[in-house]
Amino acid sequence: ATPYSALIYEEQASAELLLTKKIRGNANYRSIFFTRKDSGISSLDQLLNKVIAFEKPGSTSAYFLPAADILAQGYQLVELDGPLDRPPQGTIGYVFSGDEANSAIWVHKRIVAAAAFSDEDWNSSFNMPNAFRDDISVFHRTRSAPRSIEVVRGDLDERIKARLKAVLFEANNDPDAQVALQGYYRASDFAELSEPQFEALQYIRLAMQDFEKLVNPAVRANLPSAVE
Numbered sequence: 001a002t003p004y005s006a007l008i009y010e011e012q013a014s015a016e017l018l019l020t021k022k023i024r025g026n027a028n029y030r031s032i033f034f035t036r037k038d039s040g041i042s043s044l045d046q047l048l049n050k051v052i053a054f055e056k057p058g059s060t061s062a063y064f065l066p067a068a069d070i071l072a073q074g075y076q077l078v079e080l081d082g083p084l085d086r087p088p089q090g091t092i093g094y095v096f097s098g099d100e101a102n103s104a105i106w107v108h109k110r111i112v113a114a115a116a117f118s119d120e121d122w123n124s125s126f127n128m129p130n131a132f133r134d135d136i137s138v139f140h141r142t143r144s145a146p147r148s149i150e151v152v153r154g155d156l157d158e159r160i161k162a163r164l165k166a167v168l169f170e171a172n173n174d175p176d177a178q179v180a181l182q183g184y185y186r187a188s189d190f191a192e193l194s195e196p197q198f199e200a201l202q203y204i205r206l207a208m209q210d211f212e213k214l215v216n217p218a219v220r221a222n223l224p225s226a227v228e
Contacts, residue, residue, distance in 0.1 A: 001148065001149050001150075001151050002059075002060040002061070002147075002148060002149070003060050003064075003145045003146055003149065003200070003201060003204050004058075004059075004060040004064040004065075004204065004208075005058070005060065005151075006149040006151050006201075007201065007204055007205060007208060009151050010151075011208075013153075013154075014153075014154040014155070015151045015152065015153060015154055016151070016152050016153070016154045016156070016161075017149050017150075017151060017193065017201070018149075018150040018151065018152045018161065018164070018165065019149070019150040019165060019168060019190050019191060019192060019193070020146045020147070020148065020149055020150070020190070020191055020192070020193050020194075020197060021147070021148050021149075021150060021168075021187045021188065021189060021190045021191070022147060022148075022187065022188045022189040023147045023148045023185050023186060023187060024120070024185070024186045025186075025188070026120060026147045027146070027147055027189065027191075028144040028145060028146060028147055028197070028200075029061055029118050029119055029120055029144065029145065029147050030061070030065070030118070030119050030141055030142045030143060030144040030145065031061045031062070031065040031066045031069075031116050031117065031118060031119075031141070031142040032116060032117065032118065032119050032121075032122045032138050032140075032141055033052075033066060033114055033115075033116045033138065033139055033140035033141070034104075034107060034114065034115060034116070034122070034128075034136050034137065034138050034139065035107060035113060035114040035115075035136070035137060035139055036107060036108065036110065036135055036136060036137075037135055037136065037137045038135075039110075039113060039114070041113060041114060041139055042139050043139060043140065044069065044070055044073050044075070044139075044140055045073070047070070047075075047092045047113065047114060048075065048090070048091075048092060049086075049087060049089060049090070049091070049092075050087070050092065050093065050112075050113035050114070051080065051083060051085070051086075051087060051092075051093040051094065051095060051112045051113055052066075052070075052092060052093070052094050052095075052112060052113065052114045052115060052116065053083065053094070053095055053096070053097045053102070053103045053106050053107070053112045053114070053115040053116075054066065054067065054094055054095070054096055054097070054103075054115070054116060055096065055097055055098070055099060055100055055103060055117060056096050056098065056099075057096065059117075060145065061117060061118035061120075061121075061145075062100060062103070062116060062117040062118065062121070063096075064204075064207075064211065065116075065142040065143075065145065065204075066116035066142060067094070067211065068142075068204070068207035068210070068211060069140070069142050070092060071207070071210045071211065072207070072210070075091070075092050076090070076091045076092070077091070077092050077093075077094050078091045078092070078093050078094070079093075079094055079095070080093045080094065080095050081095075082095060083095045083097075083106055083111045083112050084111070095112065097115070099127075100117045100118075100121040100124075100127040100128075101126060101127050101129075103115035103116075103117055103127075104127060104128050104129065104132055104136075107136065108132045108135060108136065114139070119141075122138070143200060143203065144196075144200060145197075145200045145201070145204065146193065146197045146200065146201065148185070148187070149193075150168070150190070152164065165190075168190040169190055171190065172188065172189055172190055
């Protein structure tokens, strides 16, 4: 699970965060805010009265982390019905694009002022086409967070948890396990959460308190995706 997903499982289902792992070679990731170079936007402050595109409500990197940074600056985020709608004066409007490539297209075509998604997506020529890059600039980055977390039932027998950890640690160096791990989001390098990762999760826990005002309870009940 991604950090936002994992902490919702922890909060709503008393789950336990067991281990972290790399996904596609990345142990951590962060969100990237980007805009057109000719937009005049160089900071979060300049999003006021404009519209930003996120991907979907369940995404850690393309919704939760960037929205949390905006809220931390004291701004009000208002969800709009569509990207061409205008936010109320003194607020920042947001819409969901449905996928990362759409976010990049909407920024490039000036449909929205800015968008945010992960640094992995920024480095992907599919999600951020090379033809767009000369026109696009990054103006803000969030703090990093663990890329993925293994989550188990909080009341799981301690012996089972210990054995599960041992199996996953062994898988790191087991050639026979690599095919299965490639099919598991290209997972690798299962490890205990590091101190910086614990600190990042604590930041997210605190940010979730402010985030409650944005998220419809029906959305939170539909637990978010595991990989974004």
